[in-house]
Amino acid sequence: MKEKIKKFLKQNWFKVGLLIILVTPFSVSAAPGAGIKPTSIFYFLDIASEKVSLFFTLSHEQRAQKNLFYAEERLAEAETSAEEKNSDAVKTAITNYESNIALASEESKQVENKQKAGELFTSITDNISKQQEVLSRVLIKVPEETKETITQAIEVSKKSQEEATKQTAELNSEIEQLKQEIIELKAKSEAETIKAGTEGLSVEEREQAIQIETERQRLQAEKAKENTILFSQEKSQIAPPQKVQSITLPKTQSTQPPVRKTYPIIPLGDISNLSKIQQQQITGLYVEFNKVSDLQFLTQEEQNAIWKPIIDKYITEQSSRILYQAQQQSAQQAELDRQASQRAAQQAELDRQASQQAQINAALQAQINVQREKNNEMKALTQQYNTQMVAFDQQIIDITTKYYSDVAGIKTRAVPEVFRQQDIQSAAIKADTQIAQIRLLQQQLYLDYSTKINAFQ
DSSP states (O other): OHHHHHHHHHHTHHHHHHHHHHHSOOOTTSOOOOOSOTTSTTHHHHHHHHHHHHHTOOOHHHHHHHHHHHHHHHHHHHHHHHHTTOHHHHHHHHHHHHHHHHHHHHHHHTOOOHHHHHHHHHHHHHHHHHHHHHHHHHHHHSOHHHHHHHHHHHHHHHHHHHHHHHHHHHHHHHHHHHHHHHHHHHHHHHHHHHHHHTTTSOHHHHHHHHHHHHHHHHHHHHHHHHHHHHHHHTOOOOOOOOOOOOOOOOSSSOOOOOOOOOOOOOOOOOOTTSOHHHHHHHHHHHHHHHTSTTGGGSOHHHHHHHHHHHHHHHHHHHHHHHHHHHHHHHHHHHHHHHHHHHHHHHHHHHHHHHHHHHHHHHHHHHHHHHHHHHHHHHHHHHHHHHHHHHHHHHHHHHHHHHHHHHHHHHHTSOSOHHHHHHHHHHHHHHHHHHHHHHHHHHHHHHHHHHHHHHHHO
């Protein structure tokens, strides 16, 4: 029955997948989880419905987002299958995960809007970082024959992350270049406006107006540069500095720039109790913080409002990293303990088998020794029997020889024939009697020998 269902799904996957797409809404904002498992006969249908959904999605941006969502779902399936010790299901889910990640990267490259493409690649980088944590957990749970597949998936994930990071950097560079071009065009346009607006002013008034406008443009350029750096590094969400008020040039009188009150920059504080790496990282953040335009014109409360999110984000990231490392070390130690326990159990089993084999060998050796003693006794008994039988045979031969010698002597006697026949008959009877007695002794010896041999056997 299952084979018939599989055959029907494979033959009609597009129609059935389309039906599921029409009756099931899709939302990339939903948290992905392990739905239909690879071991289910409907898993092929699940994959087919995703392909149909991608087929009817025309936007490259939405295709990339869907592939990211499907990739996270594949990882959830892999983690569930790893907990169930199903290696084949883990391999199937990981293969589909690699395909989804590759498609997400390719679709992101097709997005024409540079800013949206940059956001997509940033999202891919963040998602891959989270997915690598899941892959690390799966790597611990799967058996040895599946670890190679998980390791390969981690390498593919890292390559995709590097590619996304590279694409993000290139897009940020292009965006920065476009912003710079816009600033230059705007400056050119404003310069022409200033030139037109300063007509009729004295030379000193015109130079002062141009100097004021140049300073304003410099401040705007520094502000744009700082915003670009903060955007590319994604260090924090810093509130933009106050905009420089546009300067209205007088036509008859020179205008002095307004005097703004300055405030001291908030100090970094004592960080000597931190490690050298943490000191360098926090010092780097503080240097970037000092580059915020118009920072000296902000009160300490306003400066703290900018600095606090930066340092809070750094502390959160450090805490998460330390917690993750602790979890990894705990998992690795648990795995080492499990392997040590398994090796101890295997060694105990080997010792038990060796002890059992030693007992069997000792029993066999004892049986061999007993059998060897029996064989030696049987051999000695046989030799004794054969010696006695040979002695009896020799006695029979001696009796027979004596009989024929006596008969020859009787025949040479000078007596009547009748007496000679009587003497020969008497000698024969005597020899037969002696031989019969020896035969009886041989039979008795054979019976005794057979009884002893049977007792040994």
